[in-house]
Amino acid sequence: MVEVVKSTFAEQYPLIIEAIKDCDFIALDTEFTGLSVDSEMKPSLFDDGALRYQKLRETASKITMCQLGLSIFSKTSKDNQYEAKTFNFYLYPCSGYGPVDSRFVCQASSLKFLCRYDFDFNKFIYEGVSYVNEVEEKQIRDHIDVASRIGLERDIDENALQKICSIVANWIVNSEEEVKKLQKEDMEKIPTFLLNCELRTRFPNIRTTVNKIEKCIEIKKVSAEERLDLETTEVEDEKLYQQNTIEKCLGFARIFRIMKQYKKGLESTELLQFTSLGQVYTDLESDVGRDLVIHPPTVVHAEGFDRYHNKMVVHEAGFDAYMCGFVFLRIAHILTFKDTPSTDVIPCMFRRYLQSLDDYVNKINVIRASVNNINIGGNDDVSTRPELLYVRSSMLKYKLNIDQLAKWFSPYGSVDVKPLTSSRALVACGNYRCSKDILQAFRRHQYIRITKYSIWKHSPVVRGILWSGVIITSGILAYSLLPKSKNS
Amino acid sequence: MVEVVKSTFAEQYPLIIEAIKDCDFIALDTEFTGLSVDSEMKPSLFDDGALRYQKLRETASKITMCQLGLSIFSKTSKDNQYEAKTFNFYLYPCSGYGPVDSRFVCQASSLKFLCRYDFDFNKFIYEGVSYVNEVEEKQIRDHIDVASRIGLERDIDENALQKICSIVANWIVNSEEEVKKLQKEDMEKIPTFLLNCELRTRFPNIRTTVNKIEKCIEIKKVSAEERLDLETTEVEDEKLYQQNTIEKCLGFARIFRIMKQYKKGLESTELLQFTSLGQVYTDLESDVGRDLVIHPPTVVHAEGFDRYHNKMVVHEAGFDAYMCGFVFLRIAHILTFKDTPSTDVIPCMFRRYLQSLDDYVNKINVIRASVNNINIGGNDDVSTRPELLYVRSSMLKYKLNIDQLAKWFSPYGSVDVKPLTSSRALVACGNYRCSKDILQAFRRHQYIRITKYSIWKHSPVVRGILWSGVIITSGILAYSLLPKSKNS
Structure with a gap:
């Protein structure tokens, strides 16, 4: 491995x-x-x-x-x-x-x-x-397409970034200068490349250039048209970077x-x-x-x-x-x-x-x-499970308790119990042996009667009852089976 | 610490x-x-x-x-x-x-x-x-009240347990014997105490006794009434055990x-x-x-x-x-x-x-x-945030793009943008400075006009519009603030 x-x-x-x-x-x-x-x-x-x-x-x-x-x-x-x-x-x-x-x-x-x-x-x-997944991939591509490469890099100090952006925003609005230099010490330890991307994304009316010798970023006030012209030459680099980013996200x-x-x-x-x-x-x-x-x-x-x-x-x-x-x-x-x-x-x-x-x-x-x-490639097989069992209370006063039923039946194997009314319930058994044992064991039970379920006999509106309503699952077995289902 | x-x-x-x-x-x-x-x-x-x-x-x-x-x-x-x-x-x-x-x-x-x-x-x-929480505590108490202590202990081997229960179920139904002994080697390494509880819970018509000397469990077929009599004496022990279980669950x-x-x-x-x-x-x-x-x-x-x-x-x-x-x-x-x-x-x-x-x-x-x-002890203070800003497209063809707006405004501070129509949007600013800077910076913007929002001027159905609909949050700031909100 x-x-x-x-x-x-x-x-x-x-x-x-x-x-x-x-x-x-x-x-x-x-x-x-x-x-x-x-x-x-x-x-x-x-x-x-x-x-x-x-x-x-x-x-x-x-x-x-x-x-x-x-x-x-x-x-x-x-x-x-x-x-x-x-x-x-x-x-x-x-x-x-x-x-x-x-x-x-x-x-x-x-x-x-x-x-x-x-x-x-x-x-x-x-x-x-x-x-x-595919939806997320599209979201990432869309996000990149708005020409914002930043916001992709989550490992930068957002407080520091915000501080720099405030300074720049302030300069754009209040200063008469056409050009501003951000020196190394102004950059609050944010990588120059990332800061440059971020500034471009956030401010539409500036043009930024990284001066690699002085290790500073030069910011110039420009119109949106001027900026577009200047950036056309950089498109290819951008595309490569985007491709790398997407591959990193796609991963597995x-x-x-x-x-x-x-x-x-x-x-x-x-x-x-x-x-x-x-x-x-x-x-x-x-x-x-x-x-x-x-x-x-x-x-x-x-x-x-x-x-x-x-x-x-x-x-x-x-x-x-x-x-x-x-x-x-x-x-x-x-x-x-x-x-x-x-x-x-x-x-x-x-x-x-x-x-x-x-x-x-x-x-x-x-x-x-x-x-x-x-x-997943065609019709499902016909069920090979035993018929459902039909439980009804045998005493007028006795209301069925689903948890209690599940506990009574679960010793005989996998069962699920589904209430129909307060005195009737259905039981699905995992195999024929289990179904047979339950029928046998509860033959003369004090409170309940169990028979095989007949859709004609027991329900005039079969489908409606059968596939709707809350299913209460066997108290004991369900809890034990679920965390271990691979072993069952 | x-x-x-x-x-x-x-x-x-x-x-x-x-x-x-x-x-x-x-x-x-x-x-x-x-x-x-x-x-x-x-x-x-x-x-x-x-x-x-x-x-x-x-x-x-x-x-x-x-x-x-x-x-x-x-x-x-x-x-x-x-x-x-x-x-x-x-x-x-x-x-x-x-x-x-x-x-x-x-x-x-x-x-x-x-x-x-x-x-x-x-x-x-x-x-x-x-x-x-209190709901879960009640569920646990109810579960224990059905006199089932087992199912509480998740650390037992459910497959082994099922195997033993099947043997017992089979014995109850098919054997003429009145008493059965489960020896150490039958118990599949399940602790005797737990197995005893489990058998009692699952089978209503048996009486189990742990024989501490022989280290086996004796199982006897009894009626439900007989069992009830026999168990009365054990109620106190049971209660103590239940109390311990509940305390363990309650924990913090x-x-x-x-x-x-x-x-x-x-x-x-x-x-x-x-x-x-x-x-x-x-x-x-x-x-x-x-x-x-x-x-x-x-x-x-x-x-x-x-x-x-x-x-x-x-x-x-x-x-x-x-x-x-x-x-x-x-x-x-x-x-x-x-x-x-x-x-x-x-x-x-x-x-x-x-x-x-x-x-x-x-x-x-x-x-x-x-x-x-x-x-949480009375009425909230009145908001001290600046008035909302009202953005509209200044060109017939230009439809507002909420992500774009969020990117334009976020350099000036915390903002949230909420679309009203394809050409109108509201902006909430975190502080007065931010609001003022945005109004100033976009005074002569090519595509949009921004004014302070007036409920009378800008909306005849104020409440309906204001507090419903999807809120699209600033693309850049929201993502950076959320993971770090404690620091913001």
Whole structure:
């Protein structure tokens, strides 16, 4: 693994781009500052693909990415062998460039979750590589286009700058002099180049020139037309400077664009249900896992990328990305040859794996929803979850307490409970076993009756009731699942 | 200064409470994760007291406090001498106790601002002292009241817990046995006490007992009534445990309540306009400052609290609180004796200072607003800002560009520009000098005409226009002021 931070990014950039261009596939993993921005955005077993996608999208636009791992896999010349180049990026949103100043939500428990895996928040905030989205990029370009290069540089002393500007403003209004010199000692330690830009931006009716020998700035009162003529010759320099500024702001977004262009991305998403990525990796990497189907692909860390050699660093984005890529290769191998007699299995090229994975392209695994995955390239699969359960109070006086129901049912597995009226509720179960156990266990319950839900029997206005209203999620399980969802 | 973090809080708590009870006054300073959650919440020179209060309130409810300084001042037996006990708290919102899981907004530039002063974000997130507001406290109490102590402890392995619960659920439904023993090796490293609580909470029809000798948990199938009888004797233990849990969650809120009770708080708010707290402190602490009025109060750091001795650590909440208290004493002294001949000035008690500060009680200094302070104990003062300026395009074709206007005007001081129509705009100036300079400088401008704004002349529907609509803030000044507002 190679760590990428703000101070090393420019130097590492060509290496990263080269690796992306040359590779067979890229596994990607991210760490975020939250999982759900409020209770309505929590995953629920009632969610269909479209609703879950909407929840994820809205959440992702409000939280921020603090770490991103790219594990870049290339086939070596040896049979079945791949080489992995893994980069672990700390990311921090671009701020202070013109109007761009991102606000992001942190979920207290999500940051605490990262603490368990020794996440370094100082590296995230002090040393995170910048990035912008397309809206922000446009804002920065617009800001630069108003011919103001200053305001882009946030590291100058604003009080000192204001002091100088007041002096100049005063001089313009009150002095009869045509020319004024700002000497080194007048400049309050602000770099000459930046001060020069700032003065030009703020005052339309002056012409400034940096006198490099005397190290002073000469200010001359001019008309706007005169100034325009004088500045035309400087346009080319300006453009170069602007390009550099924009590249600095774009930061990681530049890499992401290259990845899109080469279409080699593979998102980290657990391929086996109810099983954590770490566990699947350990299983497939073991001797038993290796021999499930003969001639499995093997992976070596590329030279200079061996910080993950013989070491599990789960929940560091780089390592999770690496595990994801490794698991992807092994499962692809198993799927490719699952119906082939052992004797016919042969070492194969990467593209053969891709052919056997056609059914899985663009399908994003989701947990705790009515579907197992979201298909971002077409229609979602039909739900394979058990039917909903219908709960009603069996005593006139007894009103259903949703938290209480969630506590009663949660020992049997993942459940979400949604109130219909004070005496009726729906329950979504994660699997058939759970549904069956609940029906069985509460057969002769003192306060409630449970049956399988029938849309004809139990609701004349099915859709309206089913997909609206507040969903109250299982008290115990939801809280435990959320901070750990990757492990669920 | 004494630093207070999660792991030291319980031990330091009595010391802090004692200091609060015994003191003359407390200075308080806070560091937050943001200053404005979106552009509508930005401070503007158009804000009156009520609007600014509303903005601050909404912002404060969305961002979070990451550091809090308490500087606790007590008069010593020596004339004019005070002793300061300064505590610097790292705070982090309570999370993972029942349903409580705070979401807070971070502003990218605000965290970068804290970086400039070496803020330790790892200490904030890993080691911040817990706190809750009253709503959250109620949620925790309600959660505990459902007799579920578990779900409060987030540090257990949820996967392991789920595994055990499934075994028990299975046993309840399918086994004929009346009693089951969970041995040490069945417990998956979950502490016996916690597992016992969890089982009781999840399964209403069992009775669990911890066998301390065999270190196992005995589970017996019982009816709900039988269980109730058996548990009555344990109620007292339970209550004690609940009390401890709540105190742990409350954390810093316990200290805040003591402060409210003793009413000795003094919020950090710069007392002199346009001057940073650090500068005022340095000035008043200098030889010249000391001799402004004779017999000034002096301050020593209490024994064991001397980490700030001869050291400026600006923007650490503890040090800012200490400076605030120091400046408060010195200014109180100056105000108390400003009309007294030097020969009549005598060392005085603290309460005499309080009497002379009556006019300032409950007034919160605000920057960049139409008023200088918000009075949280009565009516706001009348604005002392200059009249608004009225800008109109002087050429039919020329449409006003708000960013351009802001750039033209900002060299003359703090300004905010608000569009009325495509050819008219209002400008609020921070002071009379700025307003006068702008009127003068743009007298014969090519594109725009500026006059003082007259509500009769320029607007038939004054209020509607004035206090609604989007406020676009000066491009240059706003961005530089915001991240540094404490210094402005």
